[in-house]
Amino acid sequence: MSDLVIDTHSLRKEFGPKVAVADLTLDVRAGEVFGFLGPNGAGKTTSIKMLLSLTKPTAGRATLLGRPLGDLAARAKIGYLPEHFRFHEWLRADEFLNLHGELYGMDRAARGAAVPRLLKLVGLEDRAATKLGAFSKGMLQRIGLAQALLNDPALVFLDEPTSGLDPIGRRVVRDIITDLRQRGMAVFLNSHFLSEVEKTCDRVAFIRGGRVLQTSSLKEFEEEAMQVVVRVGQPTPELLTGLAQFGRNVALEPGDGRVRLTMSDEAQLPALAHWVVQNGHNLYELTPTHLSLEDRFLQVVGEESDE
Amino acid sequence: MAAILIIARLTIREAQRRRLLWVALFMGLAFLLVFGIAFHYIRLDIERQVTAGDDITFVSLLLLTAGLYAVNLLTNVVAVLVSVTTLSGEIESHTIDAIVTKPIPRWQVVMGKWLGFAGLVLAYLALLVGGLMLIVYLRSGFLMDNIGRGVAMMALAALLVLTVSIAGGTRLSTIANGVMTFMLFGLAFMGGLVEQVGALIRNTAAVNVGIVSSLIMPADSLWKKATVYFQPSDVSNPFELGPFAAITEPSSLMVAYAVVYLLVLLALALRSFSRRDL
Ligand SMILES: Nc1ncnc2c1ncn2[C@@H]1O[C@H](COP(=O)(O)OP(=O)(O)OP(=O)(O)O)[C@@H](O)[C@H]1O
Ligand SMILES: [Mg+2]
Numbered sequence: 331m332s333d334l335v336i337d338t339h340s341l342r343k344e345f346g347p348k349v350a351v352a353d354l355t356l357d358v359r360a361g362e363v364f365g366f367l368g369p370n371g372a373g374k375t376t377s378i379k380m381l382l383s384l385t386k387p388t389a390g391r392a393t394l395l396g397r398p399l400g401d402l403a404a405r406a407k408i409g410y411l412p413e414h415f416r417f418h419e420w421l422r423a424d425e426f427l428n429l430h431g432e433l434y435g436m437d438r439a440a441r442g443a444a445v446p447r448l449l450k451l452v453g454l455e456d457r458a459a460t461k462l463g464a465f466s467k468g469m470l471q472r473i474g475l476a477q478a479l480l481n482d483p484a485l486v487f488l489d490e491p492t493s494g495l496d497p498i499g500r501r502v503v504r505d506i507i508t509d510l511r512q513r514g515m516a517v518f519l520n521s522h523f524l525s526e527v528e529k530t531c532d533r534v535a536f537i538r539g540g541r542v543l544q545t546s547s548l549k550e551f552e553e554e555a556m557q558v559v560v561r562v563g564q565p566t567p568e569l570l571t572g573l574a575q576f577g578r579n580v581a582l583e584p585g586d587g588r589v590r591l592t593m594s595d596e597a598q599l600p601a602l603a604h605w606v607v608q609n610g611h612n613l614y615e616l617t618p619t620h621l622s623l624e625d626r627f628l629q630v631v632g633e634e635s636d637e
Numbered sequence: 638m639a640a641i642l643i644i645a646r647l648t649i650r651e652a653q654r655r656r657l658l659w660v661a662l663f664m665g666l667a668f669l670l671v672f673g674i675a676f677h678y679i680r681l682d683i684e685r686q687v688t689a690g691d692d693i694t695f696v697s698l699l700l701l702t703a704g705l706y707a708v709n710l711l712t713n714v715v716a717v718l719v720s721v722t723t724l725s726g727e728i729e730s731h732t733i734d735a736i737v738t739k740p741i742p743r744w745q746v747v748m749g750k751w752l753g754f755a756g757l758v759l760a761y762l763a764l765l766v767g768g769l770m771l772i773v774y775l776r777s778g779f780l781m782d783n784i785g786r787g788v789a790m791m792a793l794a795a796l797l798v799l800t801v802s803i804a805g806g807t808r809l810s811t812i813a814n815g816v817m818t819f820m821l822f823g824l825a826f827m828g829g830l831v832e833q834v835g836a837l838i839r840n841t842a843a844v845n846v847g848i849v850s851s852l853i854m855p856a857d858s859l860w861k862k863a864t865v866y867f868q869p870s871d872v873s874n875p876f877e878l879g880p881f882a883a884i885t886e887p888s889s890l891m892v893a894y895a896v897v898y899l900l901v902l903l904a905l906a907l908r909s910f911s912r913r914d915l
Contacts, residue, residue: 379914379915382738383738384734384737384738384914384915385914385915386912386914402740402741402742403740405738405739405740406740408738410734410735410738412731412734412735414731414734416730416731416732416734417732417735418647418651418732420651420654420655421654429643429647430735430739432639432643433640433643433736433739433740433741434739434740435639435740474735477735
C-alpha cells in the first residue's frame with residue numbers, strides 16, 4: 331500500500347492523428363495539493379478525463395487511490411469539478427446537490443447534513459431554491475465545486491475552478507483548497523491563475539504538448555535560484571567581475587547603479603556583503619527575490635513554444 | 638442498481654420540469670375530446686340510417702380501430718421526440734460529465750433513462766387507449782375483445798422506437814439521431830404498405846420487400862399484429878376495415894423477433910455508451 335493517490339505511467343491519448351497527451355507520467359501523494367500547469371491545449375483537461383475514465387487512454391496505465399482506473403470504489407472517494415461546469419439547469423441548487431449526493435450513495439441523513447453545509451461553504455446558502463438555469467457563470471462554478479466535495483473525497487480534481495469567479499470567489503476557493511489540505515485530502519488543480527497556484531500548491535507539474543516537462547515542489551523553487559539586487563555608491567568594472575564569483579548573469583542596470591545577479595545559494599549572501607564592503611564600496615541595498623511562478627512558467631513552458 | 642432508479646426518477650422529473658408532461662397530457666385530452674365529438678356525431682348519423690345491430694357494432698369497431706391507429710402513431714412519435722436528445726444532448730452540453738464520474742457504472746445511466754422514458758411512454762399509451770375505450774363504451778356500450786393483447790403489441794412497438802432513439806443517442810448527434818430514427822420508422826411504414834399491396838395483388842417481390850423492411854424495423858408489423866387482435870374473428874373480409882386492417886397477419890415469430898430486436902438493441906446501447914469517449 332503506497333500513499334500515492336495518483337500514479338500514472340506513460341498515459342497517452344490520441345484523437346485520430348492528433349496526439350492530445352503524449353506521455354503523462356506523474357504521481358501525487360496523499361494530502362498534497364498538486365498544480366497541473368500548461369498553456370492552452372497542453373492536454374491538461376484530457377489528462378484529467380483519462381484519469382476519471384471519461385475518455386479511454388490510448389496507452390499507458392494508471393491507478394487512483396491505489397485502484398485501477400474506472401474502479402467504482404475509488405470513484406466513491408473522488409470529487410470532480412469539470413472544466414465546463416454545465417449541469418441540469420432545471421434543477422434547483424439544493425435538488426442538484428441532493429441528486430449528486432444520491433449518486434454518491436449517500437443516505438438521506440448524510441445528504442441532509444452535507445447540502446446546507448456545502449451551500450454555505452460556497453456562499454450560495456440564499457440560493458438553495460433557485461433553479462440552476464437562473465445561475466450566473468460564477469454561481470454555477472461554485473455549485474459545481476460544492477458538488478465535488480459532497481462525499482468528503484480523498485482526492486478532488488478541479489479543472490480551472492476559478493475561471494469564472496470574482497476575486498472574492500477566488501479567495502473562497504483558495505481557502506477551501508487550504509482547508510482540504512489541512513484535512514488530509516489531495517487536490518489535483520488545473521489553473522491558469524499562477525499567483526493562486528503559488529499560494530495553494532505543494533507541488534506543480536508543467537506540461538506542454540502532452541508531455542510533463544518538469545515536476546517540482548514549490549519549496550524547491552524557493553531554495554533554488556534567486557535574483558539578487560546589489561546597489562553600491564559607485565559600481566566599477568572590478569565590482570562586476572568580483573561579483574561573478576558569487577553568481578551568474580551579473581549585469582549592471584542602466585541608470586541607477588543597481589547590479590543584478592542570479593544566485594543559487596542563499597547562504598552566500600553574507601559573504602557577498604562582506605566582500606563588497608571589504609573592497610571599499612558603500613553598500614546601500616542587497617535584496618534577494620525569488621522567481622515568481624509566472625516567471626518560472628514562462629521559462630519552462632514558454633521558451634520553446636510554437637513548435 | 639439504485640442508480641438506475643435515481644436516473645429514471647430524474648428523467649421523469651425532467652419531463653415534468655420542462656412542461657413536457659403537461660403539454661402531452663393536455664394535447665392527449667384534446668385528442669380524446671375531438672375523437673369523442675366525432676364518434677358521437679357519426680354514431681348519431683349511423684343510428685338514423687342503419688338498424689341492424691351488427692352493422693352498428695361494426696362502425697364502433699371501425700372508428701375505435703381508427704382511433705387506436707392514431708394513438709399508435711402518436712405514441713411512437715412522442716417516444717422519439719422525448720428521448721432523441723437525452724443522451725446526445727447531455728453529451729454535447731457536458732452535463733453528463735459530472736454524472737458518469739460518480740461511483741456508478743455507465744450502463745446504469747442509459748438503463749435509467751430508458752426506464753424513465755418507457756414509464757412515460759407507456760403511461761401515455763395507457764391514457765390514450767383507456768380514453769378511447771371509455772368514450773366508445775360510454776357512447777355505444779361496445780367493448781373490444783382482445784384489446785389487451787393488441788395494446789401489448791402497440792406498447793412493444795413504442796418501446797422499440799424508444800430503444801432505437803436511445804441507442805442512436807449513444808453515438809449520433811441529436812439531429813442525426815432524429816433523422817435516423819424517423820427514417821427507420823418511415824421505412825417500416827412504407828414497407829408495411831408495400832407488403833399489404835403485394836399481398837392484395839399477389840406480387841411476391843413486393844411482399845418480400847415488406848418482410849425485409851419489417852426485419853429492419855418491426856414496429857409496423859407489431860401494429861398489424863395488434864389490428865389482428867382488434868378484429869373480431871367473425872369478420873369475413875378483413876379488408877372491410879380499410880387501411881387499418883392487416884391483410885397478412887404477422888406471425889408470432891415476428892413478435893418474438895421484435896422482442897429479441899429490442900433486447901439486443903438495448904444491450905448494444907448500454908455497451909456503446911459505456912465504451913465511448915465523453
Ligand atoms: N475530443 C477531442 N477530439 C480531438 N481533439 C481533442 C479532443 N479533446 C481535446 N483535443 C485536443 O487535445 C489537445 C489538448 O486539449 P485539452 O482540452 O486537454 O487542453 P487543456 O490543456 O485543457 O487546455 P486549456 O488550458 O485550454 O483548457 C488540444 O490540442 C485539443 O485540440
Ligand atoms: Mg482544459
